Amino acid sequence: MSQLIRVDQTDQLPAGARKLYTVENRQIAIFNLSGTLYAVDNHCTHRDGPVGAGELNDVVITCPWHGWRFNVTSGHCLEDGPDLRCYPVHVEGNDVLIDVATTVGSNSDDGIYCYLVRYGALGHVGRVGSINRVPCRRGDRVVVNTDRGVELAELLEAPKDGAGRSSQERPTAELLRVATDEDRQQEVDLGDLHEEVLKASEELISQRGLSITAVDAEQLFDGQTIIVYYLGESTEKLGPVAVELSKTLENRRVQFQPIENIDSTEP
Ligand code: FES
Incomplete structure (x- = not known):
C-alpha cells in the first residue's frame, strides 16, 4: 500500500x-x-x-x-x-x-542501534549510533565520533535488551566503542591544556581588541582538536585568532564556539 x-x-x-x-x-x-x-x-x-x-x-x-x-x-x-x-x-x-510506504533498492534492515550520550565540556546531549549492538550501560565511558572529532562521552541510555535496530531514530554521531584501559590512559597522557589555551586565547583576543571573552576550553580525545568557548558576538575576526592560536599549540586544529542562550538579565 x-x-x-x-x-x-x-x-x-x-x-x-x-x-x-x-x-x-x-x-x-x-x-x-x-x-x-x-x-x-x-x-x-x-x-x-x-x-x-x-x-x-x-x-x-x-x-x-x-x-x-x-x-x-x-x-x-x-x-x-x-x-x-x-x-x-x-x-x-x-x-x-x-x-514513503514503498521503498526501492533498499536494504529493509538498515536500522541502527541508538544510544544517548553526554559529551564535551558544556555537556552536550545527543544520540550516537552503531550498526552493531555495543554492550554498555548507563554511566559507561564511550568513545564517539561527532562532528567535532573523536571524543569521550558518558553513556546516558542504551537500547533495551531485546530491542532491535531502529530505522526511526537518527543519530547525529557514531558510537565507536566502550572506552578501554588504553583509551583511559590516552586521556591521561593528553594532559590538561585548559589554562594554557585560555591564557593564549585571551592574549590574542585582547591584542585584536575583540569584545569577546574566552570562558572555557577543551582538548578532544583525538589530541588534535582544541575547542575554545566564548561569550560575545560571533565575528569573522576570530578566524585569524584561531590560526595564531593553532601555531602556539603545535598546529592543533582550533575551533571557537560561542556559548548561546545565556540569560544575561540582571537578577
Ligand atoms: S561514507 Fe557515508 S557515513 Fe561514511
Whole structure:
C-alpha cells in the first residue's frame, strides 16, 4: 500500500536542483536530474552521514563523510555496502509527492542501534549510533565520533535488551566503542591544556581588541582538536585568532564556539 506525502511544488525543483525534506522523521533528498525527480534517504548506509549533501557527478553522489558512492536513480551502492533507500516520486499537477510506504533498492534492515550520550565540556546531549549492538550501560565511558572529532562521552541510555535496530531514530554521531584501559590512559597522557589555551586565547583576543571573552576550553580525545568557548558576538575576526592560536599549540586544529542562550538579565 502506498502512502503519498506532498513535499513541494515542481517549480521549486527545477532541473539540476536538489533539496532536503524531513518526512515521517526521516531526511529525504530529492534530485531533479534532467527533468526527472529522484528521492533517496539522506542517511548514508555506511555510518549515517548526510549523503544528500555530497558531491554529485552525473547520477553518482559521494557521501561527504567517508566517500561512499551511490547511484541516486537506483540507490545502488558502488562500494561493498548496502544500497541507499529510494522512494518513488509522483507528480500530480504542480505537486511533488513521495511514496514513503514503498521503498526501492533498499536494504529493509538498515536500522541502527541508538544510544544517548553526554559529551564535551558544556555537556552536550545527543544520540550516537552503531550498526552493531555495543554492550554498555548507563554511566559507561564511550568513545564517539561527532562532528567535532573523536571524543569521550558518558553513556546516558542504551537500547533495551531485546530491542532491535531502529530505522526511526537518527543519530547525529557514531558510537565507536566502550572506552578501554588504553583509551583511559590516552586521556591521561593528553594532559590538561585548559589554562594554557585560555591564557593564549585571551592574549590574542585582547591584542585584536575583540569584545569577546574566552570562558572555557577543551582538548578532544583525538589530541588534535582544541575547542575554545566564548561569550560575545560571533565575528569573522576570530578566524585569524584561531590560526595564531593553532601555531602556539603545535598546529592543533582550533575551533571557537560561542556559548548561546545565556540569560544575561540582571537578577
Ligand atoms: S557515513 Fe557515508 S561514507 Fe561514511
